[in-house]
Amino acid sequence: MTDTVATPGRKVYPSVLEATELPRIIRITGNLYAAAFSLMKMLPARYIVDRAEAVGVLTPGTPVIETSSGTFGLGLAMVCQLRGYPLTIVGDPVIDADLRRRLEMLGARVEIVEDHGGPGGIQAARLARVAELHRERPDSFVPGQYDNPDNPAAYAAVADLVGTTLGAVSCLVGTVGSGGSTGGLAASLRLANPSLHLVGVDTPGSIIFGATEGTRLLRGLGSSIRPGNVDYAAYDEVHWVGASEAFHATHDLYRTHGLFMGPTSGASFQVAAWWARRNPDDTVLMVLPDEGYRYQSTVYNDAWLRANDAVPAPNPDGPRLVGHPAEVADRWTRLTWARRTFEAVTGTAR
Structure with missing residues (x-):
């Protein structure tokens, strides 16, 4: 079934789905680019x-x-x-x-x-x-975003867009929730460049990559389950970004680059900008999942931020390097995952 509108004898027009689902590819700084979605999911x-x-x-x-x-x-x-x-x-x-x-x-x-x-x-x-x-209702259909392999497979279309507009990418940075976007996009991009460096962004309190479960104010990434679509052996490194840091980066992305995005995009931007500065000869692509309009009364609202003890705060020192997910703290932390399985990194079964 297609949603494309065909006018007899005239041009074929995309539906709202087709017009919304793919990102804009935007240059942010010298070697940092964004795949900026209106509504990635x-x-x-x-x-x-x-x-x-x-x-x-x-x-x-x-x-x-x-x-x-x-x-x-x-x-x-x-x-x-x-x-x-x-x-x-x-x-x-x-x-x-x-x-x-x-x-x-x-x-x-x-x-x-x-x-x-x-x-x-x-x-x-x-x-x-x-x-x-x-x-x-056994006649019903459950899409099953956490385990359905069609979730990551969908992002082959984004890889095609990246290839035609940007060319080869050295590093891909994106937040991890269901595992679909980062895993699926990396798998497709690695068909052309197997050495692509994949950086997953999580948040403290999420158990996806083996950190201790806890309360998560930063929503849209992380999970209290380990989705089947997370391909652990695909990730080269993993970062955990706290809420106040992500909110600061979200504001900074708008103030500095005019991109009005949600807090998952801010978390992605924080890590990708750091990685791009440290690797100036590499082409870095970050995934920005959705726009900021849902968050005007929360992440962009000073009263809400104060009430939730989440006043935006930068982390000029960068991430703290740890050797095991159990060492993840409330602030920005990173771990060299090195394309290992969950069991190899954590020492426990998935």
């Missing part, structure tokens, strides 16, 4: 639905059930609304009111679950509710 949402339709899993009227408290849910809601699939999004209390309203205006039913302190925290609770709803 639109791309895997549309691609997963396309693939499900192609194999007959999704047919007209099939219910779609997914867990999200962020932009994957929004991208999926846009796709499902345009193609006529009833959608249920299972989220948690951190979902902001504006995003929930947008999901509901697109026809999605939003169900909120609570964290009852079980293993895997709120994300495990959300996944359990999705599984329960799927058992109730």
Whole structure:
């Protein structure tokens, strides 16, 4: 199924999905470039639905059930609304009111679950509710962003764009949540350049790369589960960026470069700018996942920042190098991952 609008005898026009899903490639400084998305998760949402339709899993009227408290849910809601699939999004209390309203205006039913302190925290609770709803409606389709290999596969289109506009890339920097964007984009870019250096950006409190689980104010990256789509052996190094540092970098990205982006983009920018300065002969590409309009009442609001003890603060000293994820602190930390498995780095099973 296509959303492209074809006018008889005239040019073929892209739909809102096609017009939104790919990034702009922007030069930031001498050797630092950005893949700046308006809504990055639109791309895997549309691609997963396309693939499900192609194999007959999704047919007209099939219910779609997914867990999200962020932009994957929004991208999926846009796709499902345009193609006529009833959608249920299972989220948690951190979902902001504006995003929930947008999901509901697109026809999605939003169900909120609570964290009852079980293993895997709120994300495990959300996944359990999705599984329960799927058992109730076995005819439904679950996109499964955390484990569906079509998530990382979607980013081959971005690699094609990067290749035609920027050419060879030495280093790719991006935040890690489901593992789709960094892992998928790196896999495609490495077809042309196997030595591409991949830097994953996480946050303290996230367990993805083996750090201790804790509260995370910085949302949109990190997780209380280890998604199946995280290809650990793909990463050369991993950085953990704290909330106040990421918020400072988010503001700095706008003040200095005019890019009004969300806090995951700020975290990516903080690490990528540092890496680019240390490697001036390399071409560095950072992934900026979404724009800042969702965060005007939070990350861009001084009163909210003060109330959450998250006043933006730079870290001029750079990251602290550690030898094990257990040493990750509240501030910027990095670890040489060296394309090893999770078990090889942490000494524990994934």
